[in-house]
Amino acid sequence: MKSALRRVACLSTGLLMCHPALAQLQGRNVGDVLKDLRAQGLIFIYNDQIVPANLRVEAEPGATRGLELAREILAAHGLSLSEAAPRVYAVVRDSSNASTRPPPPRKQEPERLEEVVVQTSRYVLATDNIAPKKFLTQDEVQAMPRLADETLRAVQRLPGAATNGVSSLGPIRGGEPNETAILLNGLRLYEPFHLKNFYSPVSLLDSRLIDGIEFYSGGFPAPYGDRMSAIIDARTIRPAERYYEAGISFFHTSALAATGFGDGRGRALISARRGNLGDLAQFAEEDFGKPDYSDGFARAEYALTDSTHISFDALASGDQITAKRDDGTQQARARYRNAYLWLTLEHDWSPDLSSRVIGSFTDLVNERRGSVEQPGQRSGRVKDDRTFHIAGLRLENTWDTGAFTHRFGGEIRKLWGDYDYSLDLTVSPDYPFPGSPGSVTTRRASPAPEGYENSAYWDMRTTLGQRWTIETGLRVDVQTYDGSDDGEQVSPRLSVLYQLSPATTLRAGWGRFFQSQGINELQVEDGISTFYPAQHADHVIASLEHAFDEGFNLRVEAYRKYYRELNPRFENMLDPLVLFPEAEFDRVKVDARGARAEGIEVLMQMRPRGPWSGWLSYTWSQVTDRIGSEDVPRSWDQRHAINLGVTWASGPWTATVINSFHSGWPTTELPIDPTTGVPRIDVSVRNRSRLEDFNSLDMRLTRTFLMPRGALDVFIELTNATSRDNPCCVEYEPRQNADGSTSYVRDFSSWLPLIPSAGVLWRY
Template sequence: MMRSRFRAALFCCALLLPAFAAVGVERGQPLTAALAELRRAGLRVIFSSALVAPGLRVTVEPGRGSPEELARRILAPHGLALDPVRAGLFAVVRNPGPLAAPSAMPSTVAPAAPDGVEIWASRYAVEQQTSAAFPRIRREELERLPGLNQDALRVTRFLPGTAPSPFGARAHVRGGRQDELAVYFDGVPLYEPFHFKDVHGLLGILDPGAVSSIDFFSGVFPARFGNRLSGVLDMRPRRFTGRNEHALGLSFLYSHAFTQGRLEKRPVQWLGVFRRSNLRAFAELAEWDGARPDFLDGLVRVEMEAGERSSVTLGWLVLDDDLTADLKDRTEQAVIGHRDATSWIAWRFLPDDTSEVQATVSRTERHTNRDGRLNRPGAAAGTLHDHRLFDTTTLRLEGSARLTRALQLGTGVEVYDYRSTYDLVSQGQLEPELAGALGRPATYAHELHVRPGGQAYAAYAALLLTPSGSMSVDAGLRWDAQRYGTAFRADQLSPRLALQYRADPVTTMRLSWGRLAQAQRPDELQVADGDPAFHAVQRASEGVLSVERRLPGDALLRIEAFGKRIRSPRPAYENLLDPLVLLPELEVDRVAVRPESSRAYGAELSLRWQAGARWSGWSSYAWSEVTDRFSGDDAPRSWDQRHALSTSVVWMRAPWELAANAAWHSGWPRSMLGFDATGHLAATERNGGSWPDYFSLDLRASWSRDIARGALQLYGELGNASGHDNLCCATYRLVQPGSISSLERDTSVWLPRYVLVGVIWHLP
């Protein structure tokens, strides 16, 4: 009886965790025989003897994995790859070079996706490679799209339910604020992983080539994630492809180097990426003195097998930013610097084929220095000296185990230790008439030296129940606690529930519900605005209903509806008229926004399709409404977009690849200054107007060719190709101080037309 149960458990595990499946493929075996073995294991693959010659043999250890993963792994050393002819059928083709789908890691300790995530609504995935085009987006397909700008964190702008900033890498997820998205890499929480995080977060710090797969949750997310209200971006590092890879690249944005490989005689793998900005050099060549940005980032990751069932990982991620700016005839001047570093060590152990334990310890240090002055005649003048130091140490211990054939348990505990230092000196003088219209005093001065710190704790448990082949249930409970000395103490309980029902082979319905909470961390105090206090924990309840259906002709349609209510939203500070400024805290339109509650609801439709091997694309439409409540009245949030449409198309025919992405949405709300009935200067109703609709068309072309030593890829992008003037901002000033009749207004746009060109050399 015990033996039969053991066999049944192994069979169940093989069905649910194909990464551990074994197929009779061995090193040294003829490649044609290996492919025949994979056919018998269920892989539908066709190939010609011209490509798979009789003399070719398997030259790498196949390791474990699904038949498709093994096929990709054994083909890669011969410059071959799998190409999906249609759903479930592959052809062996020549590897097109830098954009080919790489194979999975051949390590005996193969990484597996977190169990249960697929049953959650509002989950979108990007994979390094996938057996079919749906429902996941392959990473190399994403890299082909214009507008990514060598930035993995910009992936959210291509997915439904987001309102991305055209200027930076941050995004609002289903109406949430930009700080409500949690970001993880390799199981490590990343804190503000953006270049120039105080200047709109211009770019993310991760190259898309360093990422294997991404899970993006835009709604209720599993209990293993917490302390954010709107979403999760969970990224895993690029997997080893079966052969060592090295590349050098040069573009207007970056010079970069990439390396990944595995030692021949030792079970050690590495991944390294280094990028340095070229913008300062091009600014000097153009003799442009407005701004001189200089930034770099680097990633080093080493993974070592510590036995047949365990591995140890060491990682290091660094960011270094410098910006010297003198804008608009010395109106805005600043010197801004950021120095961030995150290091981690992780141990992963598989006690048996049905359980897993992982422990990760990480430490993050962030240094920020901002010194600047503002002299905007007729509006505002001031100085700012802002220096911050944040240290965060994190421990995460997670485990999962299959209890029965239909029941799996996942648990985890987390400990965070925060140390923060704020030193702020700022003062300013505002034009009295403008300040009065916006409800601000004419002068202000802040000198704050704050040292908040303490610990935060979390624990969660989740049960994944699969009572039948068509029904799955994930029920979880999360506890979070903050103990920041005498300054702040709080606890939160967050239940989460996800249901999935497969009505038929092509239709899947999902329902997710949960409570979410977000407490301010010690590094998130709004000291630069003169507000050093911890505010009440934000709490939200959200529900999502999703229907997904595969359509004839390799297409996948998904429809979702969501609703979210937020209690005790944290007070925030916004630039009401012009958000696109260098030192936002010094501007006259910097106001406190203190809603009593908030609400977001809407519906989304997305379609993904593939027509043969050459054409693919996806489109999405979203209708939503996001409001804050003030004294019983509702006002739209500043990034509320009632309608949003995005579509992308990719065409491939070696050696060319062409791509286009078009984005349109309703104009964001705006506030204005005008004159009231008595002739006094006054602000209009908050966000009572709107900017014109936004539209952007981005184009990309790339050309790849094998050369004597490796492969070469040339690419070019044209952003905002239509040259659309997307208005975003208004600056007001009094030409004659004290005279409201001399009020003038200037408007500006998000981004003009721009060009990005680059080259990548893939070394042999």
């Protein structure tokens, strides 16, 4: 019965990282048990004299997991644990000679079930809570190869994500990247990326700060809104005692400090991070420019009473970038400053009713300058200054009435912004191809939008009988800063869970998801000076999950998204990696009246077996825009995607190898004029051909050393270890033929080559 309950608890959450029960340990090797506990986020350091190979578990322990289990089986042999750093323990001899004491009796307390999660498409990442519902522990995410120590690259390993290997956040289930909302400790973050006009390779979510990420790839509940595709809800670590970190790698220098105060009623945390890419740029063979960026985070929380808690969070970042291309004929400079401040008050009115209030202020400053000077071809200047301010107040309530659990609340935001954009661009005749007409483009825009975003939601969950759980909700959103009246956007949601057997769970979900154009998303660079109406997408999702006795979990999920009332967007058909997208000849307007995304995702996960664990996922998907009477693939459409990950963790060593593959993304092959042999721009053939398939083999090796004070983590990492050419961009190069004529050949450039990294982190 107990093992059946554990399987139900695992499956009821929809998360596949369920640790196997460590039962019948009597007679097992003590060292093997400690290695198994490594999968629960614990590191044990010892030698063969302290824990010899023939040391066995003498009696069945009462504890079932974690430190309690480790301490119990070691105590029977006169051994104990000494904490060297958070989650790092040295096995030492116990001076009290605990081996003479009989082992404690086995506990017979009933096992508690975890929270029932009804939503489909939900994963929980990066948590040190070893409850069965967790998909990946924090240590496992830290062990993953992730370029620039980027936390969000863990999300890209999950089914449904489309990755190019550069951006920290890619399209989710066919949606644009801006269809994903990112939250930190309850606050939605606007533009939380470094180098955001240069493919946003690094987010403001410092991997050392993040304790957990709850990720919805679709079908998210009513408390979340105003996005059409996905939700990333992150929370920071909360050390209760004094703790310090200092680290340096190829990409970052970082420091973190935490302490408790007020007789244990308060906690404080502060961290800072600086990018090292600008320092490394001076060693490059070519002068590509210099990116400098930094960020910092601070949090203080205090328990006013046993039922009332208050906290203050601050997140700030600054960027200063210079970039060059084509021997300096194209140059860009950008400065960004982000600041987020929020105060949270939580109160438990009773054991069944609780509330949370979040007051916030966000300040964003973006400045961009650019020039292009290509004699005989084109010349131009770009000036782009934008500032935005958002003041918000959010109320959340949870009320458990026994048969029903309700969540309800609302939010009001005051927003105001200023744009100052100008472009002067002169293109000479015969550029980019002979016969191309010349042009002069002048744009001026300085809108100053101001207004409100208001929302309210209600969400209810109930259990019917022994097998059914239903969650339903309703959300209403209104925006007024665009100077027009789009009316109220009403978003109903419904999720159903059916427990087919103790090992098998079925889920289904449906919902409507609206997305307004953010105050910071006005497309002035493409000549758009007014906001579009809100878009929406309908999600239909069904999933099946099964836990096999052999230590494997299987999840199969099918989804379909129908987009309606889509807004036009602008893309570069041939080369997305440019300094000034709006100044390129291949810039086109994509005006689709609707779109459809659909797919089937399969995830098989191997629960930890000794030092080994891993996963394998496969996704078939397609996403198309309805343009006129045709279905045109979106530029990130990938029919097949496979992710394979294997982790080996033993003692102080951890090694992870991940291979990511997906079908080649669509691209455009320009038609060649049969008379002149010159390519010509034809939007009707956009995305009718495909690039070669993408594949990246990434690996990371970490060794933890016990120091006289704390512990030292040393890692090496390779991104795209085989240095595979993964095409991203197309350029038409003129070639001189033997007969003196000129022909044009497509020349491909690639995403990132092999990128090595290494670093150290001191924890004490």
